[in-house]
Amino acid sequence: MTGPPDEFDWIDRIRGLTLDDPRALGLRDDAAVLPARQGFDLVISVDAMVEGVHFLPGEHPGTIARRLLRTSLSDLAAKAARPFGYFLTTAWPADRPWAYRDAFIEGLNEDGVLFGVALLGGDTVATPGPLTLSATVLGWAEAGRSVLRNGARADDLVVVCGAIGDGWLGLLAAKGAISDPSDELASHYRTPKPLLTLRNALLAHAHAAIDVSDGFLADLTHLAKASGCVARVRLEELPLSLAAAAWCAAQENEQAARLSLATGGDDYALICAVPPAAFDAFRLACLESGTPVVALGAFSTPKADGKWVEASFRGGPVEDVQGGWRH
Numbered sequence: 001m002t003g004p005p006d007e008f009d010w011i012d013r014i015r016g017l018t019l020d021d022p023r024a025l026g027l028r029d030d031a032a033v034l035p036a037r038q039g040f041d042l043v044i045s046v047d048a049m050v051e052g053v054h055f056l057p058g059e060h061p062g063t064i065a066r067r068l069l070r071t072s073l074s075d076l077a078a079k080a081a082r083p084f085g086y087f088l089t090t091a092w093p094a095d096r097p098w099a100y101r102d103a104f105i106e107g108l109n110e111d112g113v114l115f116g117v118a119l120l121g122g123d124t125v126a127t128p129g130p131l132t133l134s135a136t137v138l139g140w141a142e143a144g145r146s147v148l149r150n151g152a153r154a155d156d157l158v159v160v161c162g163a164i165g166d167g168w169l170g171l172l173a174a175k176g177a178i179s180d181p182s183d184e185l186a187s188h189y190r191t192p193k194p195l196l197t198l199r200n201a202l203l204a205h206a207h208a209a210i211d212v213s214d215g216f217l218a219d220l221t222h223l224a225k226a227s228g229c230v231a232r233v234r235l236e237e238l239p240l241s242l243a244a245a246a247w248c249a250a251q252e253n254e255q256a257a258r259l260s261l262a263t264g265g266d267d268y269a270l271i272c273a274v275p276p277a278a279f280d281a282f283r284l285a286c287l288e289s290g291t292p293v294v295a296l297g298a299f300s301t302p303k304a305d306g307k308w309v310e311a312s313f314r315g316g317p318v319e320d321v322q323g324g325w326r327h
């Protein structure tokens, strides 16, 4: 197709992304119609991404599409929901030709098939600004059994599924600021893995969960505050990939290095609250899907000082971590 991309051409091109799901009505109506499902709650999460803010300018359009879907699906992973579809809004700058947009569609198709999520509808507009994208993902959770942020109880363990630090190091690697010979770190940043395979483990054993998008300490604070508990964590036990551990070992100050990894974000690991008696069973259930699990602290009743998270490193307190978390 030649000429400037228009809305109707766009809809024709993305029709395959519906995976023939009848609820999308072939993208030929103004809405999707989702029949209610007895015994299930509909879990919905909305994410938006702006070029230059949430992804680097010049990234491959297929990678941008996959990152959009994966980061959105990570929110459903933390809820122990089973995703089935998504809505997509795209605001395109005029300088993105069909070849670029087709590569974007190909990325969506690849991960739509991989994760079993059908495009159900959305909107597309032109913008004088940067490429701007929004995905709304939908999933089913057994009624009343979604795992939320607010369920942690005193004495639950602070548990991490997956590794911390690869998202932030991956961003540095993608910018060329650190070396990444195997491309492992940059690809973690570009196409993180939503931990959807942990659904049954979470349902069986976790009181609360959150995915790590803002940073381990920031997201742990969100969970602790929502639950009304204080979380105490040992930074020396932060689970690191081999690449992150190698980076850490090369830094002069290990405590500062670990604090950077704990505040960096974009990891899409899960932080969970798990009762001590259930930890072994939870860890085994997660290992079945190849996800490593560590307990690096515990929740307790809140104190009067307003702190929701206290971090230590090899027995010593890490001061004022709370003030330094916002990026």
Ligand SMILES: [Mg+2]
Binding pocket: 074, 075, 210, 211, 212, 213
């Ligand atoms: Mg999240």
